[in-house]
Amino acid sequence: MSDFDAEPGHYGYTFGGREAIGEVKPGIPITLRTLDCFGGKVRTVDDLPSRVCEFPYLNPVTGPLHVQGAQPGDTLAVHVVSLTPSAPVGISSTFPHFGALTSTGLTRTLQAPLEERVWLYDIDLDRQTVRYQARNSAYAVDLPLAPMLGTVGVAPVAGEVRQTIVPDVHGGNLDTPLLGPGATLYLGVNVPGALLALGDGHARQGDGEVCGVAVEVAMDVTIVVEVISGVPTGTPRLETDTQLVSLGAARPLEDAFRISQEDLVRHVAQLTGLDLLDAYQLVSQTTHARAGNVVDPQYVMSGAIDKRYLNGAVAYGGVHDRLITLGQASLSG
Amino acid sequence: MSDFDAEPGHYGYTFGGREAIGEVKPGIPITLRTLDCFGGKVRTVDDLPSRVCEFPYLNPVTGPLHVQGAQPGDTLAVHVVSLTPSAPVGISSTFPHFGALTSTGLTRTLQAPLEERVWLYDIDLDRQTVRYQARNSAYAVDLPLAPMLGTVGVAPVAGEVRQTIVPDVHGGNLDTPLLGPGATLYLGVNVPGALLALGDGHARQGDGEVCGVAVEVAMDVTIVVEVISGVPTGTPRLETDTQLVSLGAARPLEDAFRISQEDLVRHVAQLTGLDLLDAYQLVSQTTHARAGNVVDPQYVMSGAIDKRYLNGAVAYGGVHDRLITLGQASLSG
Amino acid sequence: MSDFDAEPGHYGYTFGGREAIGEVKPGIPITLRTLDCFGGKVRTVDDLPSRVCEFPYLNPVTGPLHVQGAQPGDTLAVHVVSLTPSAPVGISSTFPHFGALTSTGLTRTLQAPLEERVWLYDIDLDRQTVRYQARNSAYAVDLPLAPMLGTVGVAPVAGEVRQTIVPDVHGGNLDTPLLGPGATLYLGVNVPGALLALGDGHARQGDGEVCGVAVEVAMDVTIVVEVISGVPTGTPRLETDTQLVSLGAARPLEDAFRISQEDLVRHVAQLTGLDLLDAYQLVSQTTHARAGNVVDPQYVMSGAIDKRYLNGAVAYGGVHDRLITLGQASLSG
Amino acid sequence: MSDFDAEPGHYGYTFGGREAIGEVKPGIPITLRTLDCFGGKVRTVDDLPSRVCEFPYLNPVTGPLHVQGAQPGDTLAVHVVSLTPSAPVGISSTFPHFGALTSTGLTRTLQAPLEERVWLYDIDLDRQTVRYQARNSAYAVDLPLAPMLGTVGVAPVAGEVRQTIVPDVHGGNLDTPLLGPGATLYLGVNVPGALLALGDGHARQGDGEVCGVAVEVAMDVTIVVEVISGVPTGTPRLETDTQLVSLGAARPLEDAFRISQEDLVRHVAQLTGLDLLDAYQLVSQTTHARAGNVVDPQYVMSGAIDKRYLNGAVAYGGVHDRLITLGQASLSG
Incomplete structure (x- = not known):
């Protein structure tokens, strides 16, 4: 139920x-x-x-x-x-x-x-x-x-x-x-x-x-x-066990791409202390850019970076790991 | 040398x-x-x-x-x-x-x-x-x-x-x-x-x-x-050991995406005997769509399908496997 | 007041x-x-x-x-x-x-x-x-x-x-x-x-x-x-004393253009009895295509045809002329 | 002949x-x-x-x-x-x-x-x-x-x-x-x-x-x-008796639009002595933006300003007027 x-x-x-x-x-x-x-x-x-x-x-x-x-x-x-x-x-x-x-x-x-x-x-x-x-x-x-x-x-x-x-x-x-x-x-x-x-x-x-x-x-x-609390998020983001992802939604597709990559660059800069251009460079050599949907009325592109390149930096205070633990408890419960 | x-x-x-x-x-x-x-x-x-x-x-x-x-x-x-x-x-x-x-x-x-x-x-x-x-x-x-x-x-x-x-x-x-x-x-x-x-x-x-x-x-x-000989290729294609790929080059990015996916659909239809709409459906549920470059003057998107979904169909008469064999011989030679 | x-x-x-x-x-x-x-x-x-x-x-x-x-x-x-x-x-x-x-x-x-x-x-x-x-x-x-x-x-x-x-x-x-x-x-x-x-x-x-x-x-x-009453309008349209206009709103700009021209073609076909391809041809040789705004979040293009090419066909039952008359009365009143 | x-x-x-x-x-x-x-x-x-x-x-x-x-x-x-x-x-x-x-x-x-x-x-x-x-x-x-x-x-x-x-x-x-x-x-x-x-x-x-x-x-x-001699032109430009025009060619259509308007802004700035932002403002309130062709492989937009808003500034040293004179002589000849 x-x-x-x-x-x-x-x-x-x-x-x-x-x-x-x-x-x-x-x-x-x-x-x-x-x-x-x-x-x-x-x-x-x-x-x-x-x-x-x-x-x-x-x-x-x-x-x-x-x-x-x-x-x-x-x-x-x-x-x-x-x-x-x-x-x-x-x-x-x-x-x-x-x-x-x-x-x-x-x-x-x-x-x-x-x-x-x-x-x-x-x-x-x-x-x-x-x-x-x-x-x-x-x-x-x-x-x-x-x-x-x-x-x-x-x-x-x-x-x-x-x-x-x-x-x-x-x-x-x-x-x-x-x-x-x-x-x-x-x-x-x-x-x-x-x-x-x-x-x-x-x-x-x-x-x-x-x-x-x-x-x-x-x-x-x-x-x-x-x-x-008190932490705003503009562009939707997503986290898996291995990746941090930014999700750009727009038309045309290059704008969805740009949004996802720009947000990823800013996120990486914030997490690593890199300046914006250094973060741009790191993202450029590592990002995964996949289409979400390319169906009207707006398109989605995902921009992802492998967390292993972030030298241990943790997004949103580690909430992803805490939620995994809470979720697994519920599954085994 | x-x-x-x-x-x-x-x-x-x-x-x-x-x-x-x-x-x-x-x-x-x-x-x-x-x-x-x-x-x-x-x-x-x-x-x-x-x-x-x-x-x-x-x-x-x-x-x-x-x-x-x-x-x-x-x-x-x-x-x-x-x-x-x-x-x-x-x-x-x-x-x-x-x-x-x-x-x-x-x-x-x-x-x-x-x-x-x-x-x-x-x-x-x-x-x-x-x-x-x-x-x-x-x-x-x-x-x-x-x-x-x-x-x-x-x-x-x-x-x-x-x-x-x-x-x-x-x-x-x-x-x-x-x-x-x-x-x-x-x-x-x-x-x-x-x-x-x-x-x-x-x-x-x-x-x-x-x-x-x-x-x-x-x-x-x-x-x-x-x-x-005698086999034309319009859109550039690529093959790896696991994937068949079509490469769309155009601006804007959705046109590069469309070219790559349309060519992939036609390629899959030709290889499997599926009609165009059945191939469209199979590709829609399986394709990998990644950005190549999104840098002027033209953009590239790749559209890929895993070869394991093609029930054994082989592209371009198996040339990929033959070239692997020839190449490996040269490496070990 | x-x-x-x-x-x-x-x-x-x-x-x-x-x-x-x-x-x-x-x-x-x-x-x-x-x-x-x-x-x-x-x-x-x-x-x-x-x-x-x-x-x-x-x-x-x-x-x-x-x-x-x-x-x-x-x-x-x-x-x-x-x-x-x-x-x-x-x-x-x-x-x-x-x-x-x-x-x-x-x-x-x-x-x-x-x-x-x-x-x-x-x-x-x-x-x-x-x-x-x-x-x-x-x-x-x-x-x-x-x-x-x-x-x-x-x-x-x-x-x-x-x-x-x-x-x-x-x-x-x-x-x-x-x-x-x-x-x-x-x-x-x-x-x-x-x-x-x-x-x-x-x-x-x-x-x-x-x-x-x-x-x-x-x-x-x-x-x-x-x-x-009972006459739907999808795409916004506009009429002046000399032109019929369709207004496409979308991103990217070519979609705004396409919407405005496609709607204009359909409107002209309906008013003149031309089939769709004949209307497409007439519009192609006569249309005015101007940018409305090209400012985010959506762009506007106008597609216009001079009414003099419509051989007397009248849009929306002549409401434009009636409203002019009513409006002028109010101004002089 | x-x-x-x-x-x-x-x-x-x-x-x-x-x-x-x-x-x-x-x-x-x-x-x-x-x-x-x-x-x-x-x-x-x-x-x-x-x-x-x-x-x-x-x-x-x-x-x-x-x-x-x-x-x-x-x-x-x-x-x-x-x-x-x-x-x-x-x-x-x-x-x-x-x-x-x-x-x-x-x-x-x-x-x-x-x-x-x-x-x-x-x-x-x-x-x-x-x-x-x-x-x-x-x-x-x-x-x-x-x-x-x-x-x-x-x-x-x-x-x-x-x-x-x-x-x-x-x-x-x-x-x-x-x-x-x-x-x-x-x-x-x-x-x-x-x-x-x-x-x-x-x-x-x-x-x-x-x-x-x-x-x-x-x-x-x-x-x-x-x-x-010695005067380069990047973006194609056009002059009529009443207008200065810049012609942007690109895909997608907004890039053709941007090129035409950006070049027009720079041209107006150069001719009038306005700084770039003042020229941007003047162009924004006066420009005519029309589609050239919206047909593959590249699109064209024209960006035009009426010469009467340029307070007498003359493009390319007045060559347009000289060529008119030369051309008219040939017609009457």
């Missing part, structure tokens, strides 16, 4: 503009259920999303949750303890005028859209695989299960309300494969209680989410959060 | 527009020496590139080499057998109005340029490391040596001549860390003999070559080539 | 998320007062905006106004009858990391910002001029007064709330010099009553609003609106 | 890489003939360009011409005295994966191309019109004849050779409607004699050349040139 299920009233389609459905205490792991990006409405290959879903009501997020003690100017650390698909089948599709290899509502052309097609992926939790099965041939292949959350965010600044499909400085539809179990996401807090919400679980996803849709699946989620 | 050294007359600053300096036979490994991107003129931290180098004569490539039997419409496979820095010190720098986190001659602003600064990296071949040493503090850290060639290309189509710093469909300044020992690069041939040239060795480079300059070093290079 | 002044409570910083301050009847001209983009806080060249303004609370709009009878799926036509600066001095400035010829929060670099500087423009209503006076020399020149509204919009769809500085399909900070007296703006209605708000008056502006700030001034505004 | 016709041997498909076909003396008007962009191969609506033309051999330019006395570091001023279509019919078309409202070889998608269709425009020199005639309906309308040269350039720097379809700092396929009779184009000289070539006449063109093809026509051209 989840602390927060995904029944009507417990999910929505915006960050901001909605009341908290419950409260989270820092340091206390919670469980919740998220719907898939289609709200569960695509069940067979004949359920074309453009017919069974109502636009723009896609990508529901569970929440928002009021985080005890979170205040504007703080940083919210959200540690993903575990992610388990709660359905036996993941779903993907193409979608008219959506995705990276088609014209879209923003990159408009006069061409006809691509065919809309749905793929179903059998999920095998024992073998930790999802099975790709072509629609127009017998070709099939097992891919590793690599669960992640596509969408995690807080209420935006200055009263803005954004659709959940938009990634920006408040988080949102970040769609980075790095946001799986064991990762800690850092988001700046804009309103009292932060108003955290999350969803859009992916059984797996390639970089860039090229066709616009990952292997989408409802998810059982365990997270544990902490509030870092 | 190299088959081709990097003495005057053996290198140049363009692809196209120059006569072959020698000939290469398919299947016979050759060795050559390449200069660093500064032509060896930056030797101390006081040798600011904008003063000691003459613009735009940067990024010299050794060659061009006439490849026996290569004809327009063929594909040239260039396998990198080994790369060994031929200098004990690698060099990096910032550069006025060049790099990803500064305005440039194309992304123009009215702001002053960043400080021009040079960094020297001691290279330790035994430990296989390069040593980052900050300029304005005592901070230092060893980074893995990860040699690669920044610039490999052939003469362009239709009589065009391009500066070596430009990456495009003829190859050129691709700047992907994937182009190291063990990798095979596939380039379409535009003129008889292909006119292969290469240079811009990097002791290592982060994705995106963010500051515009990697750890630059002269390099001893062993390659072995093969000509795949 | 205005029907709606710009006193506290009558203006705000978002489209959406606020209650109507009053009602507008279709066909009945109204007057209102708008603040300048600084909210009147910049009065001398020493009032640097980054010091006297509180971010992101810039660009106040008067409203929102509930338009009688407007329903989702309708189009709201807003005709600008007259614009008169209500202050004797217009203000412009540079702004740290804002504008087209500087790095910004999205196009991030590591460079220092440009100097922040304020310019004052004397406005001469008799001569219909504004006077440019250099800050660092005696250079001065009179420029034509060409008043326009930078920001006009309605509440966005699906509960979104956007800062007034963002242009998008709901209108917002469109910043096109075409939106002056005599122009009619067409916006799709998303919520009952549309919730129209407007502000950001410019005494004049160059294409692109290059430095990020026009000649900003509080404005006395007369408008008259009409509701076109 | 032309001084230079467009017979085989007198035209080509690159800037750079070709020998001069003749010499031009500064101050002496010359006449020449240019082919249309299809090389005259499209004559009926059934001559689809992708079938009758051989790629990439499009956009032939007449020349190159050796300009007496031109040296690297000089500026070449090319004044267009007159342009007269030398065929009675202009031609336009769509083209597979070419144009602004379709995916292209750079902005790649998996979608099918648009239909390829040819339009013929009757040219009436007496009425100074071209007649648009729809292909799939009876719709027709006369448009003003507004002749211009799409492609004018010199040999690039550093031995580069570029296809004529590419606009860049050497000029090339600038495609701005401003380059008509009465305009003077300023190009930096890179090689002795400059090696001027020109072509791609348009009977008229909308901003952006949206479908990728203007109303193409062979042209009788009269030009007169002057060499401004």
Whole structure:
């Protein structure tokens, strides 16, 4: 049983503009259920999303949750303890005028859209695989299960309300494969209680989410959060056991890239005491730059540095390690 | 002793527009020496590139080499057998109005340029490391040596001549860390003999070559080539033991991304017999999308798929494996 | 005396998320007062905006106004009858990391910002001029007064709330010099009553609003609106006595361009009965493509066609001409 | 009879890489003939360009011409005295994966191309019109004849050779409607004699050349040139009787915009003595920013300021006025 299920009233389609459905205490792991990006409405290959879903009501997020003690100017650390698909089948599709290899509502052309097609992926939790099965041939292949959350965010600044499909400085539809179990996401807090919400679980996803849709699946989620008081975070950041990551969300893609790398340079400078140019140089020779999603309305690039090059410097006072410990206790409990 | 050294007359600053300096036979490994991107003129931290180098004569490539039997419409496979820095010190720098986190001659602003600064990296071949040493503090850290060639290309189509710093469909300044020992690069041939040239060795480079300059070093290079007759290649491709890769070169960055992913989708479709949409789906859930360089005048993105998802399909008739065998023989010989 | 002044409570910083301050009847001209983009806080060249303004609370709009009878799926036509600066001095400035010829929060670099500087423009209503006076020399020149509204919009769809500085399909900070007296703006209605708000008056502006700030001034505004029932409008459109215009808002700039031209092609096809390709051809040989603003967070391009090439076809049932007549009556009244 | 016709041997498909076909003396008007962009191969609506033309051999330019006395570091001023279509019919078309409202070889998608269709425009020199005639309906309308040269350039720097379809700092396929009779184009000289070539006449063109093809026509051209010794020009500039213009060529479109505006700011600062920020301000409130072409491989934006705001400052020592006088003498002669 989840602390927060995904029944009507417990999910929505915006960050901001909605009341908290419950409260989270820092340091206390919670469980919740998220719907898939289609709200569960695509069940067979004949359920074309453009017919069974109502636009723009896609990508529901569970929440928002009021985080005890979170205040504007703080940083919210959200540690993903575990992610388990709660359905036996993941779903993907193409979608008219959506995705990276088609014209879209923003990159408009006069061409006809691509065919809309749905793929179903059998999920095998024992073998930790999802099975790709072509629609127009017998070709099939097992891919590793690599669960992640596509969408995690807080209420935006200055009263803005954004659709959940938009990634920006408040988080949102970040769609980075790095946001799986064991990762800690850092988001700046804009309103009292932060108003955290999350969803859009992916059984797996390639970089860039090229066709616009990952292997989408409802998810059982365990997270544990902490509030870092008085420490602001502008650009969303992420930490794994081996990497520090900055997440740039913007269009065009080079701006997402620039944001991620500039923030990484500044973060490294702050942690190591390097001046800005020395940090720029260190990052330049070590960074990993991967696409998050390259799907309208905004793109995401991740810029990562291996922590081993930081000579022991620790981000955000070591909160990542503390949250791991708290999370593992909850799993074994 | 190299088959081709990097003495005057053996290198140049363009692809196209120059006569072959020698000939290469398919299947016979050759060795050559390449200069660093500064032509060896930056030797101390006081040798600011904008003063000691003459613009735009940067990024010299050794060659061009006439490849026996290569004809327009063929594909040239260039396998990198080994790369060994031929200098004990690698060099990096910032550069006025060049790099990803500064305005440039194309992304123009009215702001002053960043400080021009040079960094020297001691290279330790035994430990296989390069040593980052900050300029304005005592901070230092060893980074893995990860040699690669920044610039490999052939003469362009239709009589065009391009500066070596430009990456495009003829190859050129691709700047992907994937182009190291063990990798095979596939380039379409535009003129008889292909006119292969290469240079811009990097002791290592982060994705995106963010500051515009990697750890630059002269390099001893062993390659072995093969000509795949009658098989054209549009977008440059690359193969490693585990991945098939397409390399998109363009501005803006999303176009480089789109080219790399579109070509990968078409390549996967051709190899597996999947229709285009089924291949789009498989690539979407598996691709790795990394920045090559995000430095003017054109950007590079790589799109890669793990070969294990291709159910045994083999690219370009297995030339990669044959070239590995030929190359290893030359190393042990 | 205005029907709606710009006193506290009558203006705000978002489209959406606020209650109507009053009602507008279709066909009945109204007057209102708008603040300048600084909210009147910049009065001398020493009032640097980054010091006297509180971010992101810039660009106040008067409203929102509930338009009688407007329903989702309708189009709201807003005709600008007259614009008169209500202050004797217009203000412009540079702004740290804002504008087209500087790095910004999205196009991030590591460079220092440009100097922040304020310019004052004397406005001469008799001569219909504004006077440019250099800050660092005696250079001065009179420029034509060409008043326009930078920001006009309605509440966005699906509960979104956007800062007034963002242009998008709901209108917002469109910043096109075409939106002056005599122009009619067409916006799709998303919520009952549309919730129209407007502000950001410019005494004049160059294409692109290059430095990020026009000649900003509080404005006395007369408008008259009409509701076109059951006719939706996606992309904002505009009509003058001689042109039909589509306004694309997006990043990067080519997407704003594509949106404006694609919408213009579709509009021309609908009005003339041309098929899409024939309309594409006619637009290609006749369109005017000008930059609106090229300032973060989204850019605007206008695509215009001269009405004389439409062989008498009339947009939106001739509402533009009707509103001109109604507006002129109010002026002479 | 032309001084230079467009017979085989007198035209080509690159800037750079070709020998001069003749010499031009500064101050002496010359006449020449240019082919249309299809090389005259499209004559009926059934001559689809992708079938009758051989790629990439499009956009032939007449020349190159050796300009007496031109040296690297000089500026070449090319004044267009007159342009007269030398065929009675202009031609336009769509083209597979070419144009602004379709995916292209750079902005790649998996979608099918648009239909390829040819339009013929009757040219009436007496009425100074071209007649648009729809292909799939009876719709027709006369448009003003507004002749211009799409492609004018010199040999690039550093031995580069570029296809004529590419606009860049050497000029090339600038495609701005401003380059008509009465305009003077300023190009930096890179090689002795400059090696001027020109072509791609348009009977008229909308901003952006949206479908990728203007109303193409062979042209009788009269030009007169002057060499401004020791005055370099980086970004191409243009002067008309009323405007000074800078032409930015790049991708993405905002970089073309930035280049044009940055160069205009610097030009205005130099001419007026304003400091850079004061010039930035003056340009911001006065500039005209129009799309040249938004068609791959590079885009063009023009940034223009009305000369009347420059308080009498004169560009390039008044060469524009001198060339007008020389040209008019030749016309009346």
